[in-house]
Amino acid sequence: MYMFKYVSKRLGLMLLTFSIIFTMCFVLIKLLPIPTTALPGQDPEIVMKTLEGRGWITNIKEGSNGVWTYDRVPIMLQFGIYLKRIITQGDFGIATTYGEYLNMNLWQVFVNHLPPTILINIYSTLIGVPIGLALGIIAALKKNKWQDQVINIFIILLISVPSIVLALMIQYVFCFKLGWFPLTMSVSNDYFSWPVFRSMLPAVFALCLGSIAGYARYTRAELSEVLTGEFMLLARTKGLTKRQAIYRHAMRNSMVVIFPSILSEFVSVLSGSLIIEKMFGVNGVGGLYLNSITFQDYDFFMLLSGFYTLVSLTAGIVIDISYGFIDPRIRMGAK
Amino acid sequence: MMDYNNIPIEKFQFATRNDLYHDSKFETKPVSYFQGAFKRFSKNKGAVVGGVVITVLVLFAIIAPFFTPFKPAYYDMVYAYVYPKLNVFAESGINFWDGCKEKSTNYVGYLKDLALATETGRDVIKNGEYEVSEDGSVYTYRYDTYYGVGFGKYKTISAEEFKDIQEYQNRTGKQVLYPVVKSSDRPSLEKNKYDANIYYVVENKKASTIRPKLDKEGNIVPNYWKYEVGKASSTIPEYNSLRLEGEDGFEENGKQYYYAYGRKVDGGIEVRAEYYEYYIYRHNEVLKDGITEPTFIFGTTQTGKDIFACLAYGARFSFIFATLVAMANFIFGVIWGSISGYSGGKIDLTMERIAEILGSVPTMIVITLLKYHMGTTSQVIVLFIAFFATGWIGMAGRTRMQFYRFKNQEYVLAARTLGARDSRIMFKHIFPNGLGTIVTSAALVIPSMIYSETSLSYLGIINLEAGNTTSVGTLIAAGQQSIMANAGYVALFPCMFLILLMLSFNLFGNGLRDAFNPSLRGTED
Numbered sequence: 001m002y003m004f005k006y007v008s009k010r011l012g013l014m015l016l017t018f019s020i021i022f023t024m025c026f027v028l029i030k031l032l033p034i035p036t037t038a039l040p041g042q043d044p045e046i047v048m049k050t051l052e053g054r055g056w057i058t059n060i061k062e063g064s065n066g067v068w069t070y071d072r073v074p075i076m077l078q079f080g081i082y083l084k085r086i087i088t089q090g091d092f093g094i095a096t097t098y099g100e101y102l103n104m105n106l107w108q109v110f111v112n113h114l115p116p117t118i119l120i121n122i123y124s125t126l127i128g129v130p131i132g133l134a135l136g137i138i139a140a141l142k143k144n145k146w147q148d149q150v151i152n153i154f155i156i157l158l159i160s161v162p163s164i165v166l167a168l169m170i171q172y173v174f175c176f177k178l179g180w181f182p183l184t185m186s187v188s189n190d191y192f193s194w195p196v197f198r199s200m201l202p203a204v205f206a207l208c209l210g211s212i213a214g215y216a217r218y219t220r221a222e223l224s225e226v227l228t229g230e231f232m233l234l235a236r237t238k239g240l241t242k243r244q245a246i247y248r249h250a251m252r253n254s255m256v257v258i259f260p261s262i263l264s265e266f267v268s269v270l271s272g273s274l275i276i277e278k279m280f281g282v283n284g285v286g287g288l289y290l291n292s293i294t295f296q297d298y299d300f301f302m303l304l305s306g307f308y309t310l311v312s313l314t315a316g317i318v319i320d321i322s323y324g325f326i327d328p329r330i331r332m333g334a335k
Numbered sequence: 336m337m338d339y340n341n342i343p344i345e346k347f348q349f350a351t352r353n354d355l356y357h358d359s360k361f362e363t364k365p366v367s368y369f370q371g372a373f374k375r376f377s378k379n380k381g382a383v384v385g386g387v388v389i390t391v392l393v394l395f396a397i398i399a400p401f402f403t404p405f406k407p408a409y410y411d412m413v414y415a416y417v418y419p420k421l422n423v424f425a426e427s428g429i430n431f432w433d434g435c436k437e438k439s440t441n442y443v444g445y446l447k448d449l450a451l452a453t454e455t456g457r458d459v460i461k462n463g464e465y466e467v468s469e470d471g472s473v474y475t476y477r478y479d480t481y482y483g484v485g486f487g488k489y490k491t492i493s494a495e496e497f498k499d500i501q502e503y504q505n506r507t508g509k510q511v512l513y514p515v516v517k518s519s520d521r522p523s524l525e526k527n528k529y530d531a532n533i534y535y536v537v538e539n540k541k542a543s544t545i546r547p548k549l550d551k552e553g554n555i556v557p558n559y560w561k562y563e564v565g566k567a568s569s570t571i572p573e574y575n576s577l578r579l580e581g582e583d584g585f586e587e588n589g590k591q592y593y594y595a596y597g598r599k600v601d602g603g604i605e606v607r608a609e610y611y612e613y614y615i616y617r618h619n620e621v622l623k624d625g626i627t628e629p630t631f632i633f634g635t636t637q638t639g640k641d642i643f644a645c646l647a648y649g650a651r652f653s654f655i656f657a658t659l660v661a662m663a664n665f666i667f668g669v670i671w672g673s674i675s676g677y678s679g680g681k682i683d684l685t686m687e688r689i690a691e692i693l694g695s696v697p698t699m700i701v702i703t704l705l706k707y708h709m710g711t712t713s714q715v716i717v718l719f720i721a722f723f724a725t726g727w728i729g730m731a732g733r734t735r736m737q738f739y740r741f742k743n744q745e746y747v748l749a750a751r752t753l754g755a756r757d758s759r760i761m762f763k764h765i766f767p768n769g770l771g772t773i774v775t776s777a778a779l780v781i782p783s784m785i786y787s788e789t790s791l792s793y794l795g796i797i798n799l800e801a802g803n804t805t806s807v808g809t810l811i812a813a814g815q816q817s818i819m820a821n822a823g824y825v826a827l828f829p830c831m832f833l834i835l836l837m838l839s840f841n842l843f844g845n846g847l848r849d850a851f852n853p854s855l856r857g858t859e860d
Contacts, residue, residue, distance in 0.1 A: 160838035165830040305700045
């Protein structure tokens with residue numbers, strides 16, 4: 001019962017935070033001038049009518065000099081219309097200034113761009129987490145021996161070299177000099193074919209190096225702390241071999257801290273890395289976001305901002321809640 | 336059995352004759368918190384090295400802009416993609432950092448470079464050394480990217496400048512202008528017609544790729560425009576300055592000829608100016624901007640920007656900016672965190688909630704919104720506000736934790752009993768104790784801030800170029816484009832800077848954190 005109460009309280013708080021941020025974003029966006037200029041080849045009347053239809057403006061009139069006048073709908077009313085449309089029809093609007101997707105359904109465009117981002121991140125997690133854990137475990141077990149030193153140097157290097165530089169180095173060496181992979185990811189939709197998979201690999205490597213270093217460092221710190229615990233001594237005294245003691249007691253205890261972060265990593269595969277996506281030309285959500293900023297397509301920006309905020313909030317809450325499920329010592333919500 | 340409850344008083348004795356021990360003075364010197372921290376820090380070699388590297392980088396960022404005449408706004412499209420050159424290496428003939436690149440080309444390519452070298456007397460092909468592959472199709476040599484520019488395109492200058500250059504040539508004895516080729520003798524395709532490097536007779540004027548036509552001895556035949564002395568046509572301007580060697584009024588068929596050093600066209604005189612000398616002339620005599628010679632220590636980018644200057648100014652901006660933001664974060668975060676941590680209860684809860692909500696907004700969204708609203712103001716201010724808006728939260732959290740740690744300790748209670756005011760307890764009793772940790776974390780935010788700024792510039796969300804500065808991120812973006820042009824050095828220096836910065840800050844930060852952790856005192860001895 002404690003558990004249920006705690007989880008629902010956390011979820012409620014998360015939703016509250018999310019709606020505050022979302023509302024703030026909406027208000028700030030709506031305070032900006034509405035982009036009413038027609039793109040070349042667009043009929044200004046259609047542009048105005050579209051905006052009226054979306055509920056952003058009202059009372060449109062064409063003046064004698066061809067200039068359109070309109071009244072703005074109060075922002076909170078706009079917000080109501082916006083939310084109503086999202087909830088009843090799942091309609092986030094259409095692209096108004098983002099040339100490539102003009103007049104297309106935003107949600108559809110967004111969903112079409114999700115797979116590359118998710119796939120790259122999933123692959124990188126699948127490669128990065130086991131390697132990171134393994135390195136961390138080796139380093140902790142061989143603490144202060146040469147294996148530990150080597151892994152430590154490796155970790156420090158990987159953590160210190162910024163991902164922007166790492167990605168550039170991978171692109172330069174493997175894609176350009178050696179020519180093993182194409183320079184940028186293929187735009188084909190056939191994500192599970194070999195050529196597309198191959199073109200994803202540099203981005204995957206660039207992403208997973210960071211998580212390898214992170215997990216290795218984290219695991220090493222946690223495990224070596226657990227190994228010095230007194231219950232480990234007890235485990236050995238009652239007759240367990242070193243191997244048994246490490247597997248049954250040390251690993252389990254250190255995983256209590258590490259596992260939640262793995263879980264949250266699987267949540268954040270959705271958002272991905274803007275830098276990697278830009279560098280390797282991944283046709284994913286990141287590129288969409290950057291372009292929506294450049295084109296000032298506000299509805300697009302709202303959708304993607306909401307998405308990124310939601311993902312990061314969820315990732316945070318997953319960590320907190322999973323602690324309670326994994327670690328029997330934590331009674332969530334208990335006073 | 337003894338009866339311990341009733342020991343007779345006679346059984347008790349003084350342990351020594353002197354009945355009392357007094358506390359004796361410490362014989363060792365007291366070690367203060369900061370002395371101890373410094374001692375622990377200097378024992379950590381990695382941290383010290385990190386500190387030294389950071390100092391060097393900061394010095395570079397502060398001093399280097401004063402030593403280079405170039406500015407981030409400077410660009411010269413003719414000298415695009417010229418390689419890094421350090422005069423020390425270039426003059427001592429070491430094949431490294433000398434502004435040259437390995438070039439592999441076919442015979443025609445080699446011949447063109449050779450032609451340029453022959454005319455100007457420059458080491459376009461370093462030391463004239465080259466290797467030919469076995470089948471004779473590939474020529475490999477070190478190609479000087481500075482001299483290799485040669486003449487660039489035909490250049491149209493004003494009559495005054497033409498005169499001024501002649502005067503300059505007479506004064507210094509350096510040849511800037513070379514004879515031109517008659518318009519009708521030039522190759523016909525647009526891209527070759529204005530290529531001032533083609534001064535020789537070519538095999539096929541209409542071809543896209545120009546092949547020099549050689550004479551019987553295998554030499555290149557110049558195709559200069561010549562005119563009979565005293566019979567200059569109206570299109571050839573007056574020229575009284577340095578001429579090519581042995582060319583001073585040469586005789587042919589009993590008549591005296593001169594080469595034409597310019598051609599009158601609409602809007603001035605079309606000349607062939609050797610760009611290296613012309614560059615020196617232009618920057619020393621006309622612009623007077625302190626640039627004496629085209630020597631780019633870190634090379635130039637695709638648009639001919641000096642990487643050294645861009646990096647130096649970018650680094651300087653980054654450091655100053657990050658320090659300012661860190662200070663702003665520190666001040667605001669400390670005030671917020673101490674109020675929140677010291678008060679506790681409802682105030683704490685409210686302040687925490689506000690900070691949590693603000694902290695959950697992704698930085699990218701904050702920056703974008705600010706950019707939309709303040710599009711016309713400087714990007715630096717947008718960046719500052721955005722980093723401040725998201726950065727103080729961590730600072731406040733750490734301060735709050737320190738306050739929680741100390742506020743219930745006995746000495747605080749004692750101070751309160753003695754009647755100290757809240758503000759006194761906060762800033763005289765609690766804050767100094769947490770200062771080490773707080774300052775350390777404030778300083779360690781600097782690299783991550785520089786990195787965020789770099790990423791944002793790389794992504795193109797922030798563009799600092801407008802404000803007469805630049806960012807390392809912009810340089811890295813330029814470097815990525817240059818990969819295709821096989822000019823890896825463009826990204827090399829900015830990347831090195833970032834790596835060194837992050838690595839040294841990491842080492843330094845680890846050392847600092849350990850040093851300020853009093854529980855580690857004495858563990859290393």
